[in-house]
Amino acid sequence: MCAMNAVRSPMAEALTKHFFGKSVYVQSAGARKGEFDGFAQAVLDEIGIDLGRHKPKSVEELEEWEGLNFDLIVSLSPEAHHKALDLTRTVAAEVEYWPTMDPTIVQGSREQKLDAYRDVRDGLIRRIKERLRS
Numbered sequence: 760m761c762a763m764n765a766v767r768s769p770m771a772e773a774l775t776k777h778f779f780g781k782s783v784y785v786q787s788a789g790a791r792k793g794e795f796d797g798f799a800q801a802v803l804d805e806i807g808i809d810l811g812r813h814k815p816k817s818v819e820e821l822e823e824w825e826g827l828n829f830d831l832i833v834s835l836s837p838e839a840h841h842k843a844l845d846l847t848r849t850v851a852a853e854v855e856y857w858p859t860m861d862p863t864i865v866q867g868s869r870e871q872k873l874d875a876y877r878d879v880r881d882g883l884i885r886r887i888k889e890r891l892r893s
Contacts, residue, residue, distance in 0.1 A: 760839040763793025764815040767835040767859050770799055771883050777808050779891055788821040790842040802876040835859040857886055
């Protein structure tokens, strides 16, 4: 879960599905709904992962769509972390906070922006592999 389900959490979902397939059930959502982000798509394309079908959704939309039957909620932004903790009032899930920089705030050239997104992607890869292989 991240703030708008446009960059960090969709990347985490796609990476988890890529590395762990159907052995782990994963869905991403945002504290609120954002807009699709082309830079997130571009940095996943670089490593052969398609994000093209992702549609940003809020936690409320995810709950309506399929419920919130999760053992673990990983929050990637302060806003999402607060939302995740609120959910534990009604959902029996463990919550972990993985502070993850918002690459959309980086200014500069296209390449500088892409580098920020790559840093997020690579950090998520490390955290996901470390957490789910244990």
